[in-house]
Each structure stands twice: as C-alpha cells, then as structure tokens.
Amino acid sequence: MTQLDFQTLLPLTILTVWACVLLIVDLFIPKNRKGITAVLAALGLAVTLSFTILQIGRENSGYSGMVVLDGFSTFVNALILVSGLLGIALAYGYVKRMGLERGEYYTLLLFSVVGMMLMAQAADLIVVFIALELLSIPLYVLAAFSRTSAESEEAGIKYFLLGAFATGFVVYGTALVFGATGTTSLVGIVGSASNGTSSLLLTIGAALILVGFGFKVAAVPFHMWTPDVYQGAPTSVTAFMAAGAKIAGFAALLRVFATAFPTLATDLTDILWALSAVTMILGNVVAISQTNIKRMLAYSSIAHAGYILMAFVPYGNKDIMPISIAAGLFYLVSYVFTNFGAWGVVIALEKSEGKGLEIGDYAGLGRKYPALAAAMTVFMLSLIGLPPTLGLVGKFYLFRAVIAGGYTGLAIIGVVTSLVSAYYYLRVVVTMYMKDGEPTTEREPMLDFTTAFTAIVTVVVSLVPQWLFLLASNAVLKLF
C-alpha cells in the first residue's frame, strides 16, 4: 500500500473511522441527549466534505486499480455528503418528536454514506458489490427504525428481501461478466471486450447488472417496493433513502456502463430507452391517483428515476456522452435539493401515528403558514420543471443532451409526462392556497433552516446555473 493508495480513499477512511468511533462514543451519551450524536455525525460529514473538496483536480487509481479517484467521483461524493448532512438535519427534530431517538440512527446513516461514496469510486465489480451491500444494509435497518410501527417493520422487511434479491442479480451478472472476460476490473472488461470477444454471455451479464441497479434506483418494472417502503419508513429515512440511494445507484450505473460496456451500446441502448420511457410514464400516471403525500412523492421519485435514466440512453455515443453525463449529474443535484425540501415540508406537517400525511391535510397552509406553503410551492414547481427552479434547468439540459443524441422521441415522452405530472403536483399547491383548513405544523429550527435553505438553493441556482453545469461537465469519468 503506497501513500497514493491511501490518498485515493482518504475521505472514505476518515468517515469510516469516525463512524466506528461514534458507535462507541454513543454508548456513553445519555439516552435523552442523543442530539449530541447527531451533531458529532454531522461534524464527521463536514470534515469528510472538506477533505473531498481538497481532492478536486486529483485523478488516480489506487489499490491495484480496485478504486479510482476522478472528477466524477469527487463530484458525486460531495453530493452524497451534502445529502448526508441534509438527512441528519431533517432527522434531528423528527426522531425526537416521533420517539425514535437512538444514537444508532446517525451511525447507520454514516455507514450508508461510506457505502455510497465507495460506490462512486469503485473501479471493480467486486468493489461495486461490497459498496452496494455497505450502503444497503444500514438502509434496511433504518427503514425499520420505527420498531413499534407495523408499517415501518413491513417497509424494512420488504426493502430487505427485494434489496437482497437485487443484489443477487448484480452478483450473478458479475459472475457472468467474469465468465465472459476473465476479469472483474472495469479496465480489464473493456480491454477484453474490445478484442472482439464480445459474447452473448457478456451481454447477459451486463443486463443482469442493469436489473440489479434498476431495483436500487427504483426504475419500472423493478419499482414495486418503492411506494410501500417510502410510505412505511420514518419520513426522515425516506428522504435520505430517496436521495442517497439514487445518487449512488446512478453513479455506479454510469461508471460501469460508460467505462466497461461501451461495446454493448448497440444492444443496451434500446433497453435503456424503453426502461426510461416506461419509468417516466408509469411513475407519473400512477402518482395522479395517490392521496397520501408520501406515496405520491414515492411515485414522483420513480418518475424522476426515469428522467435521470434518459442521460444513459446516448452512452455509446462518444461525442454526446460527456454532456449527457453532465446533464445527468446536474439533474441529480437538482433532484437532491428539491427532494430534501419537499420531504422537509412533509415532516413539518406529519403527526405521530402517520397522521397529517394526506394531501387534504395541506388545506389552508397558504394562509396560516405562508412561508412553508411558498417553500412547498417552489419544490412542487421544481419537480414539475417549471421556472424559476432548478428542476426546469435540469430538465432542459437533459432533454438537450437526449435530442443531441438523436432520441427526440424520448425527449417528447419526457415533456409530455412532465405535463401530466403538473396535475398532481399542482393539486398540492391548489389545496394549500384555495381550500380552507386548519393545519398545524411542528416548528423545529433545524427543519425550518433545511427547508428554507433547499428552497433558496432551488431558486437561486436556477437563475445562475452555468457554474454548476460547468462543474458537472468537468466531472469526467476516467479509465486507468
């Protein structure tokens, strides 16, 4: 192990050690003061974030090519760490109010973040598998964190069983790819595949890996678990799960497919096209009939997985790939901020035992809590893709990349489904402003801050989006 190896994984190592120490330290923090654990966990994420930012511009591979450090991984890692911080901020007051406050919440969250970061840096299918397990297992536990509620238990078990099944697909795909190429390293696979030995076995292996990740990012037809798990899990966990697991899943998909399987593009492009189209259509259409806000946002999250999948469709085209990856990353950023904001508003209105989660409960919010309603309006507009929000800019870049790649049909489906989605997102806005009601909210400083912060980011960055897109364009995938 050289110093270079160590530097490649420095932020990851810091966070791992921090999480292990926090696990022990938490044992000595009294039961009613678990807020300290939350602050310590956030501090760990902040320290890791600063080390990640110091890595900007560095590019190398480490540990015999098992992991890489490049612009892409640094960008994704920073986004994951920000999601972790937002996840802790949302959970801080929520878990106390719901009687779920235990130190393990934050430790598990840190371990999951470690897994996500490793996923972004993995350059070997075995490391992808380890990272997948490391990010998923804490999420299974977190989904079932509200032990006394049957829904939460159901969510945990459901997520665990289907997640384990999905991991099985990834492992099986990895085994077939290994059988076809004799290696699990992404560099080795691309080398072996370009020798003209591209075989049916390799295609099947790649397709199985795609299925496994399809489960993780909740793409149709692998989405069945999403509404139940998102509804049953504690809301703060749902917010983190929706953002974090999606970033990591898409990061791994992008790296594996763009670097290891470019020769399979002719076979896989059509599949990705269909996956993306079906996910957008089904997610948006089914969301219309939802009356529970958590279920509605779950279907919205499925629909957004479809939009992000659009960025993968032109991946075989060398000229378009850089801008489509940048567009995908940009959309992920916009989704993360909008997502945390929207779930933050949901948390503000949620009462114990799953009350306050119907869309009807939002009636009268506009008059009673104008600031909160305004924030929710911003998030809903951003999810539709209307100005002045990040959602619009993200969708613009995405559609532009897809059209440049020659997939105008897919872009049209994207626009039409966005119009469909306006119906159910605007219904929330209409309920808040046009209907009478007496909603009550829980005001917690951290929650108010998070909601305000994400709302401001969603609006302000959309006015000057170029720098963020430039940052995303510089986040290139490297092959060593």
Added chain:
Amino acid sequence: MLLEYIAIAVMIAVATLIAFIAIGLGELLGPKKKSEAKSMPYESGMNPYGEGTRRMPVRFYLVAVLFILFDIEVVFFLPWAIVFRQLGIFGLIEMIIFIVILLVGYVYAWKKGALEWE
C-alpha cells in the same frame, strides 16, 4: 468445447441411475413392517412435540449473528496465518486494523447487553 463436459454428463446419468436402482430394489425386495416408531422423524431420538414452525426467542437470532461475526474472523485468520512470514509487518498491521474494526462491533454488542441471556 462443450464436448469436454460429456464425462460429467455421463457421470450424472450413471449416478442418477444407480440411485434409482438402489431405491427401486429396496422398495421391491425389502420387507415392509409398519410401526408407529418407524414413522417418526427421528426413529431413535427424542420424541418430537408441538409444531415444527413455532416461534423462537429472538435471542437465538442474536447469538447466531454474533457467531457469524467471530466465525468469519477465524476464517480470515487461517489463510493469513499461513502466509504470515511472507506478508511481514504489512500483514500484521492489516490484521490489526481488521481486528480493531471487529472489536468495535464486539464492544458495542457487549455494552448493549447482547451477550447476556436474561
């Protein structure tokens, strides 16, 4: 290439045939005297009672998880011990890091009372 596997296919076929012959002959030629003791799951063991799928105390699960933790630890020790001299000080440090990580889990389980039966 596929022809290389023909030996395995023949072996599977022969093994299946022998199994069928053995069971078939036993069924045909063997004496059949039914008694209550013979129809029990364990002819010469404890008498079973209750349902096979009854509820178990969750503690068994906890013990099983802890067992896996230390079982895996030992599995990793064995190959490491064999090449210990070749790995030198590097291998020692690696193993210490590995043990420390497991130790964190052990201390956590201990302090949480997972090792106490009552």
